[in-house]
Amino acid sequence: xxxxxxxxxxxxxxxxxGNEVTxxxxxxxxxxxxxxxxxxxxxxxxxxxxxxxxxxAFPSVSRDPGWSWAALExxxxxxxxxxxxxxxxxxxxxxxLARLGRxxxxxxxxxxxxxxxxxxxVSRTDLLVVPGTGIVTDSCGPWVWPYELFKFSVLAAVxxxxxxxxxxxxxPVQRPLSRWxxxxxLGLARYRSYRDEDSRQYLERMGFDVSTDSVCPDLVFGLTGxxxxxxxxLPHPRTRVIGVGLKDYSVPxxxxxxASYRRYLDLMASFVRWLLEHGYTVRLLxxxxxxxxxxxxxxxALLTRTGVATDGARVIxxxxxxxxxxxxxxxxxxxxVSPRYHNLVLALLLDKPVLxxxxxxxxxxxxxxxxxxxxxxxxxxxxxxxxxxxxTQLQGEAERLETYIRQQVARYREAVNAxxxxxxxxxxxxxxxxxxR
Numbered sequence: 001x002x003x004x005x006x007x008x009x010x011x012x013x014x015x016x017x018g019n020e021v022t023x024x025x026x027x028x029x030x031x032x033x034x035x036x037x038x039x040x041x042x043x044x045x046x047x048x049x050x051x052x053x054x055x056x057a058f059p060s061v062s063r064d065p066g067w068s069w070a071a072l073e074x075x076x077x078x079x080x081x082x083x084x085x086x087x088x089x090x091x092x093x094x095x096x097l098a099r100l101g102r103x104x105x106x107x108x109x110x111x112x113x114x115x116x117x118x119x120x121x122v123s124r125t126d127l128l129v130v131p132g133t134g135i136v137t138d139s140c141g142p143w144v145w146p147y148e149l150f151k152f153s154v155l156a157a158v159x160x161x162x163x164x165x166x167x168x169x170x171x172p173v174q175r176p177l178s179r180w181x182x183x184x185x186l187g188l189a190r191y192r193s194y195r196d197e198d199s200r201q202y203l204e205r206m207g208f209d210v211s212t213d214s215v216c217p218d219l220v221f222g223l224t225g226x227x228x229x230x231x232x233x234l235p236h237p238r239t240r241v242i243g244v245g246l247k248d249y250s251v252p253x254x255x256x257x258x259a260s261y262r263r264y265l266d267l268m269a270s271f272v273r274w275l276l277e278h279g280y281t282v283r284l285l286x287x288x289x290x291x292x293x294x295x296x297x298x299x300x301a302l303l304t305r306t307g308v309a310t311d312g313a314r315v316i317x318x319x320x321x322x323x324x325x326x327x328x329x330x331x332x333x334x335x336x337v338s339p340r341y342h343n344l345v346l347a348l349l350l351d352k353p354v355l356x357x358x359x360x361x362x363x364x365x366x367x368x369x370x371x372x373x374x375x376x377x378x379x380x381x382x383x384x385x386x387x388x389x390x391x392t393q394l395q396g397e398a399e400r401l402e403t404y405i406r407q408q409v410a411r412y413r414e415a416v417n418a419x420x421x422x423x424x425x426x427x428x429x430x431x432x433x434x435x436x437r
Contacts, residue, residue, distance in 0.1 A: 005127070008026060008129050010132075012044060013049040018287050022133050022220055040056045042059075058117075061148065118155055128161050132167045134169030142175050147181055150185045154184075154188070166191075167217065167219045195362075218366070242281070243336040271337070271384060281316065282315050284315070287338075292340075334352070335391075335395065335398065336352050351405050354367075
Protein backbone atom coordinates (compact mmCIF):
# COMPACT_ATOMS: atom_id res chain seq x y z
CA UNK A 1 0.00 0.00 0.00
CA UNK A 2 1.10 3.57 -0.66
CA UNK A 3 2.08 5.60 2.43
CA UNK A 4 -0.72 7.78 3.75
CA UNK A 5 -0.07 11.44 2.94
CA UNK A 6 -1.15 13.78 5.71
CA UNK A 7 -1.18 17.59 5.74
CA UNK A 8 -1.32 19.42 9.09
CA UNK A 9 -2.69 22.97 8.97
CA UNK A 10 -2.27 25.69 11.58
CA UNK A 11 -0.48 28.78 12.87
CA UNK A 12 2.84 27.03 13.32
CA UNK A 13 6.35 28.44 13.14
CA UNK A 14 5.35 31.88 14.45
CA UNK A 15 7.02 31.65 17.87
CA UNK A 16 4.05 30.52 19.98
CA UNK A 17 5.32 27.50 21.93
CA GLY A 18 1.79 26.41 22.79
CA ASN A 19 1.10 25.96 19.09
CA GLU A 20 4.47 24.27 18.56
CA VAL A 21 3.93 21.71 21.31
CA THR A 22 0.48 21.01 19.84
CA UNK A 23 2.03 20.27 16.44
CA UNK A 24 4.80 18.23 18.07
CA UNK A 25 2.22 16.11 19.90
CA UNK A 26 0.19 15.51 16.73
CA UNK A 27 3.31 14.45 14.84
CA UNK A 28 4.31 12.04 17.61
CA UNK A 29 0.87 10.47 17.79
CA UNK A 30 0.52 10.09 14.02
CA UNK A 31 3.98 8.63 13.53
CA UNK A 32 3.45 6.18 16.37
CA UNK A 33 0.35 4.80 14.67
CA UNK A 34 1.19 5.41 11.00
CA UNK A 35 5.02 5.28 10.89
CA UNK A 36 5.12 5.20 7.10
CA UNK A 37 2.92 8.27 6.67
CA UNK A 38 4.28 11.27 4.80
CA UNK A 39 3.71 14.50 6.69
CA UNK A 40 3.47 18.04 5.34
CA UNK A 41 2.64 21.18 7.30
CA UNK A 42 0.64 24.10 5.88
CA UNK A 43 1.82 26.84 8.19
CA UNK A 44 2.84 30.42 8.89
CA UNK A 45 6.62 29.93 8.70
CA UNK A 46 7.65 26.81 6.76
CA UNK A 47 11.36 27.29 7.45
CA UNK A 48 10.85 27.25 11.22
CA UNK A 49 8.62 24.18 11.02
CA UNK A 50 11.12 22.29 8.86
CA UNK A 51 13.98 22.94 11.27
CA UNK A 52 11.94 22.52 14.46
CA UNK A 53 9.88 19.45 13.55
CA UNK A 54 11.76 17.88 10.66
CA UNK A 55 8.84 17.61 8.25
CA UNK A 56 8.03 19.13 4.88
CA ALA A 57 6.28 22.50 5.08
CA PHE A 58 4.42 24.90 2.74
CA PRO A 59 3.32 28.51 3.41
CA SER A 60 -0.35 28.83 4.29
CA VAL A 61 -0.48 32.43 3.05
CA SER A 62 0.65 34.13 -0.13
CA ARG A 63 3.77 36.22 0.35
CA ASP A 64 3.03 39.88 -0.24
CA PRO A 65 4.83 41.94 2.45
CA GLY A 66 3.11 45.13 3.42
CA TRP A 67 -0.29 44.55 1.84
CA SER A 68 -3.44 42.72 2.80
CA TRP A 69 -7.13 42.57 2.03
CA ALA A 70 -7.70 44.78 5.06
CA ALA A 71 -5.84 47.62 3.32
CA LEU A 72 -9.10 48.72 1.72
CA GLU A 73 -10.51 49.48 5.19
CA UNK A 74 -7.80 52.00 6.15
CA UNK A 75 -8.52 55.71 5.74
CA UNK A 76 -6.53 58.91 5.96
CA UNK A 77 -7.20 60.93 9.12
CA UNK A 78 -6.66 64.62 9.65
CA UNK A 79 -3.99 65.58 12.19
CA UNK A 80 -2.69 68.99 13.39
CA UNK A 81 0.14 68.65 10.84
CA UNK A 82 -2.17 67.60 7.98
CA UNK A 83 -2.83 69.75 4.90
CA UNK A 84 -6.18 71.53 4.61
CA UNK A 85 -9.30 69.35 4.75
CA UNK A 86 -10.02 69.61 1.00
CA UNK A 87 -6.53 68.30 0.16
CA UNK A 88 -6.84 65.52 2.78
CA UNK A 89 -10.08 64.34 1.21
CA UNK A 90 -8.52 64.28 -2.22
CA UNK A 91 -5.44 62.47 -0.88
CA UNK A 92 -7.71 59.98 0.85
CA UNK A 93 -9.55 59.27 -2.40
CA UNK A 94 -6.33 58.95 -4.37
CA UNK A 95 -4.87 56.78 -1.64
CA UNK A 96 -7.90 54.49 -1.71
CA LEU A 97 -7.67 54.21 -5.50
CA ALA A 98 -3.97 53.43 -5.25
CA ARG A 99 -4.65 50.72 -2.66
CA LEU A 100 -7.41 49.30 -4.82
CA GLY A 101 -5.05 49.23 -7.80
CA ARG A 102 -2.40 47.43 -5.82
CA UNK A 103 -4.92 44.85 -4.66
CA UNK A 104 -6.26 44.29 -8.18
CA UNK A 105 -2.86 44.20 -9.85
CA UNK A 106 -0.75 42.59 -7.14
CA UNK A 107 -2.62 41.09 -4.21
CA UNK A 108 -5.29 39.20 -6.14
CA UNK A 109 -2.84 37.72 -8.69
CA UNK A 110 -0.56 36.61 -5.84
CA UNK A 111 -3.50 35.07 -4.05
CA UNK A 112 -4.66 33.21 -7.16
CA UNK A 113 -1.11 31.92 -7.60
CA UNK A 114 -1.15 30.73 -4.00
CA UNK A 115 -4.44 28.91 -4.59
CA UNK A 116 -2.83 27.13 -7.55
CA UNK A 117 0.27 26.18 -5.58
CA UNK A 118 -1.84 25.09 -2.61
CA UNK A 119 -3.95 22.96 -4.92
CA UNK A 120 -0.77 21.22 -6.11
CA UNK A 121 0.16 20.43 -2.48
CA VAL A 122 -3.30 19.38 -1.32
CA SER A 123 -3.86 17.23 -4.41
CA ARG A 124 -1.01 15.07 -3.09
CA THR A 125 -2.69 14.69 0.29
CA ASP A 126 -5.03 12.00 1.58
CA LEU A 127 -5.87 13.54 4.94
CA LEU A 128 -6.00 17.21 6.02
CA VAL A 129 -5.72 17.52 9.81
CA VAL A 130 -6.31 20.70 11.82
CA PRO A 131 -4.63 19.75 15.11
CA GLY A 132 -5.78 21.67 18.17
CA THR A 133 -5.04 25.35 18.92
CA GLY A 134 -7.70 28.05 19.04
CA ILE A 135 -7.73 28.56 15.31
CA VAL A 136 -11.53 28.66 14.86
CA THR A 137 -11.71 32.39 15.52
CA ASP A 138 -11.63 35.74 13.74
CA SER A 139 -9.58 37.58 16.37
CA CYS A 140 -7.33 38.77 13.51
CA GLY A 141 -10.20 39.43 11.12
CA PRO A 142 -12.03 37.30 8.55
CA TRP A 143 -9.17 37.27 6.04
CA VAL A 144 -6.73 35.44 8.30
CA TRP A 145 -7.69 32.13 9.96
CA PRO A 146 -11.34 31.97 8.75
CA TYR A 147 -10.34 32.56 5.13
CA GLU A 148 -7.34 30.21 5.29
CA LEU A 149 -9.43 27.45 6.87
CA PHE A 150 -11.94 27.90 4.09
CA LYS A 151 -9.24 27.88 1.38
CA PHE A 152 -7.62 24.62 2.47
CA SER A 153 -10.91 22.93 3.36
CA VAL A 154 -12.31 23.66 -0.09
CA LEU A 155 -9.12 22.49 -1.78
CA ALA A 156 -9.11 19.29 0.28
CA ALA A 157 -12.76 18.61 -0.57
CA VAL A 158 -12.13 19.21 -4.28
CA UNK A 159 -9.11 16.88 -4.20
CA UNK A 160 -11.00 14.16 -2.30
CA UNK A 161 -8.88 14.42 0.86
CA UNK A 162 -10.57 13.74 4.19
CA UNK A 163 -10.71 16.68 6.60
CA UNK A 164 -10.32 16.24 10.36
CA UNK A 165 -10.54 18.86 13.13
CA UNK A 166 -8.87 17.52 16.30
CA UNK A 167 -9.63 19.13 19.69
CA UNK A 168 -9.79 22.66 18.30
CA UNK A 169 -10.82 25.71 20.28
CA UNK A 170 -13.62 27.90 18.94
CA UNK A 171 -14.46 31.57 19.41
CA PRO A 172 -14.77 34.43 19.39
CA VAL A 173 -16.26 34.89 15.92
CA GLN A 174 -17.70 38.37 15.52
CA ARG A 175 -17.99 39.09 11.79
CA PRO A 176 -20.60 37.64 9.41
CA LEU A 177 -18.00 36.86 6.74
CA SER A 178 -15.86 35.01 9.30
CA ARG A 179 -18.86 33.00 10.37
CA TRP A 180 -19.58 32.04 6.76
CA UNK A 181 -15.98 30.93 6.15
CA UNK A 182 -15.78 28.93 9.40
CA UNK A 183 -19.12 27.15 9.15
CA UNK A 184 -18.45 26.11 5.55
CA UNK A 185 -15.02 24.80 6.53
CA LEU A 186 -16.32 22.77 9.47
CA GLY A 187 -19.16 21.45 7.36
CA LEU A 188 -16.68 19.84 4.94
CA ALA A 189 -14.95 17.83 7.70
CA ARG A 190 -15.43 14.09 8.21
CA TYR A 191 -14.57 14.32 11.91
CA ARG A 192 -14.69 17.19 14.41
CA SER A 193 -13.81 17.43 18.07
CA TYR A 194 -13.36 20.39 20.41
CA ARG A 195 -10.99 20.81 23.31
CA ASP A 196 -13.72 21.93 25.69
CA GLU A 197 -17.49 21.97 25.98
CA ASP A 198 -17.53 25.76 25.71
CA SER A 199 -16.15 25.55 22.16
CA ARG A 200 -18.76 23.00 21.13
CA GLN A 201 -21.57 25.09 22.58
CA TYR A 202 -20.18 28.25 20.99
CA LEU A 203 -20.47 26.72 17.53
CA GLU A 204 -23.91 25.37 18.36
CA ARG A 205 -25.03 28.91 19.21
CA MET A 206 -23.68 30.00 15.82
CA GLY A 207 -26.14 27.58 14.24
CA PHE A 208 -23.72 24.77 13.44
CA ASP A 209 -24.89 21.17 13.91
CA VAL A 210 -22.57 19.66 16.54
CA SER A 211 -24.78 16.66 17.36
CA THR A 212 -22.24 14.18 15.95
CA ASP A 213 -19.18 16.03 17.25
CA SER A 214 -17.26 15.22 20.41
CA VAL A 215 -15.26 16.96 23.12
CA CYS A 216 -11.73 15.74 23.75
CA PRO A 217 -9.07 17.39 25.95
CA ASP A 218 -6.33 19.53 24.48
CA LEU A 219 -3.99 17.47 22.31
CA VAL A 220 -0.97 18.45 24.41
CA PHE A 221 -2.21 16.10 27.15
CA GLY A 222 -1.20 13.34 24.74
CA LEU A 223 2.43 14.48 24.61
CA THR A 224 4.74 11.48 24.79
CA GLY A 225 8.09 12.26 23.21
CA UNK A 226 11.43 10.66 24.01
CA UNK A 227 12.29 10.40 27.71
CA UNK A 228 14.45 13.36 28.69
CA UNK A 229 15.90 14.41 32.01
CA UNK A 230 13.84 17.51 32.59
CA UNK A 231 15.04 18.45 36.05
CA UNK A 232 18.33 20.35 35.97
CA UNK A 233 20.93 19.91 38.65
CA LEU A 234 20.06 22.35 41.40
CA PRO A 235 21.82 22.83 44.74
CA HIS A 236 20.02 21.22 47.67
CA PRO A 237 18.42 22.25 49.86
CA ARG A 238 16.80 24.99 47.78
CA THR A 239 13.97 27.43 48.19
CA ARG A 240 10.65 26.69 46.56
CA VAL A 241 10.51 27.97 42.98
CA ILE A 242 7.34 29.59 41.68
CA GLY A 243 6.83 29.94 37.95
CA VAL A 244 5.28 33.32 37.19
CA GLY A 245 3.92 33.36 33.65
CA LEU A 246 3.62 36.53 31.58
CA LYS A 247 1.70 37.38 28.44
CA ASP A 248 0.97 40.35 26.20
CA TYR A 249 -2.07 41.39 28.17
CA SER A 250 -3.36 44.76 26.90
CA VAL A 251 0.09 45.70 25.57
CA PRO A 252 -0.08 49.19 24.01
CA UNK A 253 1.61 50.10 20.76
CA UNK A 254 5.01 51.77 20.92
CA UNK A 255 4.73 55.38 22.01
CA UNK A 256 1.28 55.00 23.61
CA UNK A 257 0.05 54.30 27.14
CA UNK A 258 -2.58 51.89 28.38
CA ALA A 259 -3.87 51.95 31.95
CA SER A 260 -4.80 48.26 31.90
CA TYR A 261 -1.27 47.29 30.88
CA ARG A 262 0.33 49.43 33.59
CA ARG A 263 -2.03 47.92 36.17
CA TYR A 264 -1.12 44.43 34.95
CA LEU A 265 2.63 45.13 35.25
CA ASP A 266 2.12 46.61 38.72
CA LEU A 267 0.10 43.53 39.75
CA MET A 268 2.82 41.12 38.62
CA ALA A 269 5.58 43.23 40.19
CA SER A 270 3.74 43.33 43.52
CA PHE A 271 3.24 39.57 43.44
CA VAL A 272 6.89 38.90 42.60
CA ARG A 273 8.06 41.18 45.42
CA TRP A 274 5.77 39.37 47.87
CA LEU A 275 7.12 35.99 46.78
CA LEU A 276 10.71 37.16 47.28
CA GLU A 277 9.93 38.64 50.69
CA HIS A 278 8.48 35.28 51.75
CA GLY A 279 11.50 33.26 50.74
CA TYR A 280 10.45 31.98 47.30
CA THR A 281 12.55 31.97 44.16
CA VAL A 282 10.75 33.27 41.06
CA ARG A 283 11.19 31.90 37.56
CA LEU A 284 9.60 34.06 34.87
CA LEU A 285 7.86 32.04 32.14
CA UNK A 286 6.66 33.07 28.71
CA UNK A 287 4.85 31.13 26.02
CA UNK A 288 5.29 33.30 22.95
CA UNK A 289 8.72 34.73 22.12
CA UNK A 290 7.25 37.21 19.65
CA UNK A 291 4.71 38.82 21.98
CA UNK A 292 5.77 38.09 25.56
CA UNK A 293 9.44 39.09 25.45
CA UNK A 294 8.65 42.79 25.70
CA UNK A 295 6.43 42.20 28.74
CA UNK A 296 9.18 40.26 30.51
CA UNK A 297 11.74 42.98 29.84
CA UNK A 298 9.44 45.73 31.09
CA UNK A 299 8.59 43.77 34.25
CA UNK A 300 12.29 43.24 34.97
CA ALA A 301 12.91 46.96 34.46
CA LEU A 302 10.07 47.83 36.83
CA LEU A 303 11.40 45.43 39.48
CA THR A 304 14.87 46.92 39.16
CA ARG A 305 13.54 50.47 39.59
CA THR A 306 11.83 49.41 42.82
CA GLY A 307 15.03 47.95 44.27
CA VAL A 308 14.56 44.26 43.43
CA ALA A 309 17.71 42.42 42.35
CA THR A 310 17.10 40.70 39.02
CA ASP A 311 20.57 39.23 38.58
CA GLY A 312 19.31 35.64 38.31
CA ALA A 313 19.83 34.50 41.90
CA ARG A 314 16.25 34.91 43.14
CA VAL A 315 14.54 36.12 39.96
CA ILE A 316 15.38 33.75 37.11
CA UNK A 317 14.63 34.97 33.60
CA UNK A 318 16.02 33.00 30.68
CA UNK A 319 15.16 33.00 26.98
CA UNK A 320 13.12 30.10 25.66
CA UNK A 321 13.00 29.03 22.04
CA UNK A 322 11.95 25.37 22.12
CA UNK A 323 9.32 23.22 23.74
CA UNK A 324 12.04 21.25 25.53
CA UNK A 325 13.46 24.42 27.08
CA UNK A 326 10.01 25.49 28.27
CA UNK A 327 9.36 22.04 29.76
CA UNK A 328 12.66 22.17 31.64
CA UNK A 329 11.85 25.61 33.03
CA UNK A 330 8.40 24.51 34.19
CA UNK A 331 9.74 21.28 35.67
CA UNK A 332 12.09 23.31 37.86
CA UNK A 333 9.13 25.00 39.54
CA UNK A 334 6.97 23.85 42.42
CA UNK A 335 3.87 25.70 41.22
CA UNK A 336 2.89 27.89 38.27
CA VAL A 337 0.88 31.12 38.24
CA SER A 338 0.21 32.08 34.63
CA PRO A 339 -2.28 33.57 32.14
CA ARG A 340 -0.88 31.54 29.20
CA TYR A 341 -3.14 28.61 28.30
CA HIS A 342 -0.44 26.15 27.30
CA ASN A 343 1.88 27.16 30.14
CA LEU A 344 -0.93 25.91 32.37
CA VAL A 345 -1.46 22.75 30.31
CA LEU A 346 2.25 21.88 30.42
CA ALA A 347 2.40 22.59 34.15
CA LEU A 348 -0.54 20.24 34.75
CA LEU A 349 1.12 17.66 32.51
CA LEU A 350 4.13 17.84 34.86
CA ASP A 351 1.90 17.51 37.98
CA LYS A 352 2.37 21.14 39.06
CA PRO A 353 -0.32 22.99 41.03
CA VAL A 354 -1.49 25.95 38.97
CA LEU A 355 -3.20 29.28 39.50
CA UNK A 356 -4.66 30.70 36.30
CA UNK A 357 -4.90 34.43 35.68
CA UNK A 358 -7.59 34.40 33.06
CA UNK A 359 -8.67 36.90 30.46
CA UNK A 360 -9.88 34.29 27.95
CA UNK A 361 -12.77 31.81 27.92
CA UNK A 362 -10.42 28.94 27.02
CA UNK A 363 -8.52 29.37 30.30
CA UNK A 364 -11.78 29.41 32.26
CA UNK A 365 -12.89 26.24 30.48
CA UNK A 366 -9.55 24.49 31.11
CA UNK A 367 -9.66 25.06 34.87
CA UNK A 368 -13.38 24.33 35.20
CA UNK A 369 -13.35 21.08 33.23
CA UNK A 370 -10.14 19.96 34.94
CA UNK A 371 -11.93 20.34 38.27
CA UNK A 372 -9.94 23.32 39.60
CA UNK A 373 -12.28 26.32 39.13
CA UNK A 374 -11.26 27.72 42.53
CA UNK A 375 -7.77 28.34 41.16
CA UNK A 376 -8.84 30.71 38.41
CA UNK A 377 -8.81 34.47 38.82
CA UNK A 378 -10.12 36.98 36.33
CA UNK A 379 -7.13 39.04 35.21
CA UNK A 380 -9.16 42.14 34.42
CA UNK A 381 -10.09 42.76 38.05
CA UNK A 382 -7.30 40.95 39.93
CA UNK A 383 -5.80 42.76 42.92
CA UNK A 384 -2.49 41.96 44.66
CA UNK A 385 -4.07 41.00 47.99
CA UNK A 386 -6.58 38.66 46.34
CA UNK A 387 -3.86 37.07 44.22
CA UNK A 388 -1.64 36.50 47.25
CA UNK A 389 -4.55 35.02 49.21
CA UNK A 390 -5.42 32.60 46.41
CA UNK A 391 -1.77 31.61 46.03
CA THR A 392 -1.51 30.95 49.76
CA GLN A 393 -4.53 28.68 49.47
CA LEU A 394 -2.87 26.88 46.55
CA GLN A 395 0.28 26.27 48.56
CA GLY A 396 -1.71 24.95 51.50
CA GLU A 397 -3.28 22.27 49.28
CA ALA A 398 -0.21 21.52 47.16
CA GLU A 399 0.26 17.90 48.24
CA ARG A 400 -3.39 16.99 47.69
CA LEU A 401 -3.47 18.86 44.38
CA GLU A 402 -0.43 17.04 42.99
CA THR A 403 -2.12 13.69 43.54
CA TYR A 404 -5.39 14.90 42.02
CA ILE A 405 -3.63 16.48 39.03
CA ARG A 406 -1.68 13.29 38.35
CA GLN A 407 -4.89 11.23 38.28
CA GLN A 408 -6.76 13.73 36.11
CA VAL A 409 -3.89 14.03 33.62
CA ALA A 410 -3.90 10.24 33.26
CA ARG A 411 -7.61 10.39 32.36
CA TYR A 412 -7.01 13.21 29.89
CA ARG A 413 -4.12 11.35 28.27
CA GLU A 414 -6.30 8.27 27.91
CA ALA A 415 -9.05 10.32 26.25
CA VAL A 416 -6.62 11.88 23.76
CA ASN A 417 -5.13 8.48 22.93
CA ALA A 418 -8.61 7.02 22.50
CA UNK A 419 -9.43 9.76 19.97
CA UNK A 420 -6.43 8.77 17.85
CA UNK A 421 -7.42 5.11 18.15
CA UNK A 422 -10.89 6.02 16.90
CA UNK A 423 -9.40 7.76 13.89
CA UNK A 424 -6.91 5.00 13.10
CA UNK A 425 -9.41 2.80 11.23
CA UNK A 426 -10.29 5.81 9.08
CA UNK A 427 -6.64 6.23 8.20
CA UNK A 428 -6.44 2.51 7.46
CA UNK A 429 -9.43 2.83 5.16
CA UNK A 430 -7.64 5.62 3.30
CA UNK A 431 -4.61 3.37 2.86
CA UNK A 432 -6.81 0.56 1.56
CA UNK A 433 -8.38 2.91 -0.97
CA UNK A 434 -4.95 4.05 -2.11
CA UNK A 435 -3.90 0.43 -2.70
CA UNK A 436 -6.68 0.07 -5.26
CA ARG A 437 -6.02 3.26 -7.21
